[in-house]
Amino acid sequence: MEGRTKSLKGHRIAAIVGTSAMCFAAWILFTWSTDPKELITGAVVAIVVGCFTGRMLVKDNAFYFFNPIHFFVLIYYWFVVLFSEIVKANWDVAKRVFKRDMGVNPGVIRVPTKRNTYYGLAFLANAITLTPGTITMATAESCGENGEEEVWLYIHWLDVKTTDREAAGEMIKGRLEKWIGRI
Amino acid sequence: MSLALRIVIDVCIFVGAFFALAGTIGVIRMPDTYCRMQASTCIATMGVIGVAIGTLLYAICVEKNAAMAVKIGVVMAFVLFTNPISGHALCKGAYRRGLRPKRPMVIDDFKEDDPYDE
Amino acid sequence: MMTELLIFAIFFVFLALLLFMRMIKGPNAVDRALTADAIEILLTTALMLYAVYSGRSGYLDIALVVALLGFIGTVLIARYIGGRL
Structure with missing residues (x-):
């Protein structure tokens, strides 16, 4: 005590x-x-x-x-990883805007994630919202079958390519989750 | 001021202006509210980043004014940090209000297990 | 002096005026709040350009204040719409 x-x-x-x-x-x-x-x-x-x-x-x-190592990983993540993701997603949305029918089929999908600390989850949600085409709506926690905790992100996606949740999570998060795990 | 520097600054600001134009047209043309929200993210990320990089180069290399460069960096960081937060808040508020697009969504997981449903 | 800075600033203000169209037409309150947020960000950008053009850093302070007030207002309206204030 x-x-x-x-x-x-x-x-x-x-x-x-x-x-x-x-x-x-x-x-x-x-x-x-x-x-x-x-x-x-x-x-x-x-x-x-x-x-x-x-x-x-x-x-x-x-x-x-x-700690300088964490700091430099954070800087690298911001200026290289997140920046390139933002540029790619922006180009995609800009191409879609100038088309005639725009080809949007929006949907809200639930995506599993592994991050459990508050800061990691907030970083991931902010990064997903910052790339155009995806917006995080909410997070939820639930108990899985084996008793371990699961965290879900509800994401509004501009162009739903697949309704499978694991594959959609892989397509949306991509490199971001790996680099946030390293910080 | 050399010509090359001028061209680089112009290209940066032009990229920002192009993506801001794309976002504006997207906000005007998109079919429902959530899609408009996506298009307005386009303005807030690439438009601000492009213009900020261009003006940062101008302030450092032409005006040689360090305070102005730092302030431009602070404004850019502030907009980039706070835009996602207002995005989450607006999107969740709209959904809780009961706003649904006219054309049904492809998949809607939030409806079947809404964790905030009282 | 680079005149194109001024031209781009006027272009951003023009985009903000275009967004007013959606603000008037917008079917519901969320559209209007969203458009107001976008207009505020466009005005911040135009103020940054004009500050660099005129060489006064006072405009940057105004840009920061505009961004801050826009963020607070948007979050407040969103919480009001969502039913928790």
Whole structure:
């Protein structure tokens, strides 16, 4: 009990420090000056914001992205993997818009996924919504036959090519899920 | 300013403008609400990315203004982070409202086991 | 000076005006909210172009505020439509 409360307190302080550091970095980026008055104001505001919102925002390890390997994988994922997926999907939708009959057959399909942490699921849902042609509508959890937990994503798909759920998940998620698993 | 840089900036902004035009025509022409939502994602991703890359190059190489470049990056990141969230919210709100397209969907899993059905 | 920046900014505003057509015609409230979101993003882009053209970074602050207010408004309308506010 003693150790648990202590670790909880340490976790909370780590959350506050991480959030404050992020806020201060954003402040420096946005004001872009080294005037000491501005820096002091920014530090005070960042610490106040961190004290109030640190507990709400951070639920896992607070210093996860301060590790350079995770950070570079995240950068690579954003600028190479996600960007190429967005360009491909955009080109597909743009071609479809200029056709005469547009060839849309929309549908809502349920797709299984393996990610179980909150952040992984949020990343995956945001990436799916950010590529045009697919929008995540909701997530749901259910117990499978063997007792393990299953997570489903409900996805509105502009052009339903197959109604098989596994194959559709493979077509929609593709590379995204693999790279999010690596972060 | 060299001519090559000018051409590169123009191409970036032109790509953004083309995809924004495609998204606009999509919003006007698409048959039902959910499809219009898909087309408006096109504006928010590729239009913003193209224009932001072009103006970022202009601000760095021509104006040599670091604060402006950072602000352009912040605006782009903000739009790209918040657009999916409003997309989820609108799509789920429309479905919970009971809005269905005129032509029936090919497959509709959300209807048979709606997890939020009270 | 690059005049094409200004031309592209005017083009984006023209696209926003085109979207007003759908906003007037839109059969239901979700269409109107969606179109308002798209118009706000187009205006953000036009403001970015004009800020770079005129060399003043004040317009970028306005663009950020427009994007922020548009996002909050869209989420609020979506929650209202969905029946949970």
